[in-house]
Amino acid sequence: MEMGFLQSLIRKKYLKRKRLLEAKIRVSRLVFFEGCNLAFDLEDLLRASAEVLGKGTFGTTYKAALEDANTVVVKRLKETTVARREFEQQMEAVGNIRHENVTALRAYYYSKEEKLMVYDYYDHGSVSAMLHTKRGEDRTPLDWETRLGIAIGAARGIAHIHKSNGGKLVHGNIKASNIFLNSQRYGCVSDLGLTTLMSPMAPPVMRTAGYRAPEVTDTRKASQASDVYGFGVLLLELLTGKSPTHATGGDEVVHLVRWVHSVVREEWTAEVFDVELLRYPNIEEEMVEMLQIGMACVARIPDQRPKMVDVVRMVEGVKRINTGRPSSEGSTTPTVTPPGLEIGSSSVS
Numbered sequence: 478m479e480m481g482f483l484q485s486l487i488r489k490k491y492l493k494r495k496r497l498l499e500a501k502i503r504v505s506r507l508v509f510f511e512g513c514n515l516a517f518d519l520e521d522l523l524r525a526s527a528e529v530l531g532k533g534t535f536g537t538t539y540k541a542a543l544e545d546a547n548t549v550v551v552k553r554l555k556e557t558t559v560a561r562r563e564f565e566q567q568m569e570a571v572g573n574i575r576h577e578n579v580t581a582l583r584a585y586y587y588s589k590e591e592k593l594m595v596y597d598y599y600d601h602g603s604v605s606a607m608l609h610t611k612r613g614e615d616r617t618p619l620d621w622e623t624r625l626g627i628a629i630g631a632a633r634g635i636a637h638i639h640k641s642n643g644g645k646l647v648h649g650n651i652k653a654s655n656i657f658l659n660s661q662r663y664g665c666v667s668d669l670g671l672t673t674l675m676s677p678m679a680p681p682v683m684r685t686a687g688y689r690a691p692e693v694t695d696t697r698k699a700s701q702a703s704d705v706y707g708f709g710v711l712l713l714e715l716l717t718g719k720s721p722t723h724a725t726g727g728d729e730v731v732h733l734v735r736w737v738h739s740v741v742r743e744e745w746t747a748e749v750f751d752v753e754l755l756r757y758p759n760i761e762e763e764m765v766e767m768l769q770i771g772m773a774c775v776a777r778i779p780d781q782r783p784k785m786v787d788v789v790r791m792v793e794g795v796k797r798i799n800t801g802r803p804s805s806e807g808s809t810t811p812t813v814t815p816p817g818l819e820i821g822s823s824s825v826s
């Protein structure tokens with residue numbers, strides 16, 4: 478539904494405080510990051526016609542069409558008690574990351590009442606939408622090349638995040654709705670660093686729960702190892718075409734990681750793969766290799782998961798199988814073969 482951005486900001490509980498909010502919001506300014514060639518101020522943003530893209534863990538996300546014809550995405554964060562200094566520090570850490578596989582944070586806004594983050598808009602939608610929208614209907618399937626590009630790009634983006642800010646940065650919310658396609662059709666990771674600011678105390682919603690590493694469910698503390706787990710679930714999602722948590726027809730909710738384990742243990746490995754992928758010739762070996770990497774990333778014990786920098790080499794190696802390109806200079810790609818995943822058991826008929 479189209480509506481003025483200001484209109485959406487002040488509806489419901491903000492209605493009463495409309496005048497106060499309008500006055501206060503004009504005092505603070507949008508803070509832009511270097512290299513951002515967008516030129517607008519808060520007034521423009523408030524005047525823009527906005528469409529709600531969705532409500533997520535940390536707030537509501539809008540697509541805002543500015544009067545200068547630029548379209549941006551504005552994330553309006555839920556109420557949080559986080560102090561200005563802490564918020565600004567985290568925004569600086571995130572906003573200064575410039576990498577082709579990480580969505581650039583263009584600007585942010587902080588006031589006591591409002592916290593906004595401004596990103597580029599991706600008009601193809603998220604990987605989640607590409608994989609799951611209109612299944613069973615007439616749709617163009619996400620081909621294997623694109624899925625490989627998503628995996629490689631996302632891995633590179635996460636690895637870059639992990640070495641940023643003195644190696645201390647954690648994404649904290651890896652999932653398909655936070656991955657987009659960049660102009661080279663490689664994965665691009667969005668929405669980083671918010672868990673640090675706003676650890677959600679409420680139980681995670683179902684669509685987030687499937688990506689959560691087991692240790693995060695107890696401690697609520699995301700880490701680089703839990704990002705690796707989330708990436709592993711993303712790989713399994715790309716391979717199976719199934720959501721991280723999905724219904725089987727009855728009331729039962731199935732977790733993708735458990736489902737993949739059980740299928741691989743009890744049936745042919747080939748049964749796990751997305752039927753939409755079966756039309757592409759000669760990709761079986763690559764899919765099995767990718768499955769092995771995914772399974773290694775979702776190891777239950779955090780210390781047993783590979784580091785993201787190694788995962789990058791592994792997923793890049795998968796692409797080389799088909800292209801026949803030599804592996805990178807003396808690459809020491811670790812090989813991982815979880816039990817029951819021998820290539821011989823993967824006959825796709």
Ligand SMILES: Nc1ncnc2c1ncn2[C@@H]1O[C@H](COP(=O)(O)OP(=O)(O)OP(=O)(O)O)[C@@H](O)[C@H]1O
Nearest residue numbers: 530531532533534535538550596597598599603654
């Ligand atoms: N830059 C963007 N361009 C296009 N669509 C976006 C962009 N950022 C987010 N979206 C989409 O907007 C919707 C809402 O996003 P939001 O990040 O608020 O929630 P989420 O991804 O579902 O959950 P979470 O808050 O846990 O990340 C999602 O469908 C997401 O894919």
